[in-house]
Amino acid sequence: MEPTPEFKTILPESLVPVTDIDLRSLSEIYDETDIYLSIYMKSAGRSELDSSRSFISSRFRAMEKSLPSDLREPFASAISLVEEAVGSQPWKGERSRVIFACGPLSFLHVYRLGLEVEPLVVLDTSPFLLPLARLRDDYEDYGLLLLDSQESRLFTIRSHILQEEGRSSIDLMNKHKKGGWSQMRFNRLRKGAIKSFLGEVAEDVMGLERVSSMRGLVIAGPGDAKSQLVEMLPPQMKDKVMGMLDVPMGTAPAELMKMGDQVALEKERSLSQKTAADLRSAVLKGQLSAYGTDQVRDALMQGRVNSLVLLNDFVIPGWICEKCQHFQEGRQPESCPHCGGRTSRINVLEELYELAQRTGAQVEVVHEDEFLQSLGGVGAILRY
Numbered sequence: 001m002e003p004t005p006e007f008k009t010i011l012p013e014s015l016v017p018v019t020d021i022d023l024r025s026l027s028e029i030y031d032e033t034d035i036y037l038s039i040y041m042k043s044a045g046r047s048e049l050d051s052s053r054s055f056i057s058s059r060f061r062a063m064e065k066s067l068p069s070d071l072r073e074p075f076a077s078a079i080s081l082v083e084e085a086v087g088s089q090p091w092k093g094e095r096s097r098v099i100f101a102c103g104p105l106s107f108l109h110v111y112r113l114g115l116e117v118e119p120l121v122v123l124d125t126s127p128f129l130l131p132l133a134r135l136r137d138d139y140e141d142y143g144l145l146l147l148d149s150q151e152s153r154l155f156t157i158r159s160h161i162l163q164e165e166g167r168s169s170i171d172l173m174n175k176h177k178k179g180g181w182s183q184m185r186f187n188r189l190r191k192g193a194i195k196s197f198l199g200e201v202a203e204d205v206m207g208l209e210r211v212s213s214m215r216g217l218v219i220a221g222p223g224d225a226k227s228q229l230v231e232m233l234p235p236q237m238k239d240k241v242m243g244m245l246d247v248p249m250g251t252a253p254a255e256l257m258k259m260g261d262q263v264a265l266e267k268e269r270s271l272s273q274k275t276a277a278d279l280r281s282a283v284l285k286g287q288l289s290a291y292g293t294d295q296v297r298d299a300l301m302q303g304r305v306n307s308l309v310l311l312n313d314f315v316i317p318g319w320i321c322e323k324c325q326h327f328q329e330g331r332q333p334e335s336c337p338h339c340g341g342r343t344s345r346i347n348v349l350e351e352l353y354e355l356a357q358r359t360g361a362q363v364e365v366v367h368e369d370e371f372l373q374s375l376g377g378v379g380a381i382l383r384y
């Protein structure tokens with residue numbers, strides 16, 4: 001399908017969280033010929049940008065040589081379309097750039113990310129999304145709360161982009177310094193004030209927009225205000241707490257983010273291990289599972305897949321028919337045995353991923369798993 005008019009040009013003016021990229025709409029775009037250029041490049045500084053540019057030019061030259069004559073013109077137009085996006089200076093906090101372009105359709109998407117990507121240049125019948133899928137799986141948005149008994153700061157962290165959502169504090173000393181209170185009374189009042197302060201913070205956290213769609217919450221700060229606060233959260237919020245960090249209030253936000261990312265990544269790893277274990281038990285019991293690329297593809301097409309489970313950095317060589325879109329693992333035939341159409345080479349995992357996006361299946365990228373490897377790098381947990 002061709003991109004809709006409003007989806008033809010996307011050039012955000014600030015760094016983009018990977019969760020804001022419309023992977024589903026991107027997965028619906030394809031053409032019968034290899035006219036979609038996808039570029040993943042590092043862009044954290046001037047020297048990195050220079051080496052990315054020379055890598056990209058050498059890939060362009062190699063691709064030009066191998067192109068059939070009817071694709072040279074579209075390829076040249078894609079190259080001139082991306083020229084500015086590839087060459088422009090990095091923004092503050094930028095680590096990488098993802099560019100999708102199609103010359104004949106004047107289609108251009110440029111995403112600047114705060115995350116790192118592995119360099120890649122691909123010419124295909126559709127935008128190449130697998131590296132973004134991995135990032136999306138590793139970097140879901142999460143909240144980070146820094147607090148002690150009298151001050152709190154609430155942040156959201158989206159793909160390495162930190163934003164302060166709000167802060168609050170109480171002044172315990174001022175509030176209670178007047179009057180000749182006994183130490184006991186003072187302590188009691190102080191305790192009460194802290195409790196009501198933490199109650200307000202808990203409400204702020206629950207009011208955080210998108211919190212239900214976020215991976216979770218990291219709670220940081222000195223002392224035991226952290227655990228006191230967790231006790232005050234309703235059960236569904238308590239379940240969202242991914243970890244606690246014992247750090248001073250003065251910790252720099254960049255440092256907080258680094259530690260928070262670590263907690264979030266560990267959480268993601270344990271979730272994906274759980275999915276891999278669920279798949280293993282489903283396969284071993286012979287229940288609601290599919291494995292092998294043909295079986296998984298068919299299940300996706302029938303909309304039966306609950307979770308598609310992919311092994312990270314895995315390549316399954318195969319081919320796709322440019323005409324009827326049939327794809328499968330194995331050696332590329334001269335022409336499609338179903339319709340006689342022209343074929344091109346693909347990584348089957350990319351096509352399975354796009355199918356999952358189109359059919360609303362969840363995708364889990366697993367980093368290491370012997371069983372999944374023994375299944376050939378891909379499996380699916382089925383709905384029915």
Ligand SMILES: [Zn+2]
Nearest residue numbers: 321324336339
């Ligand atoms: Zn075909």
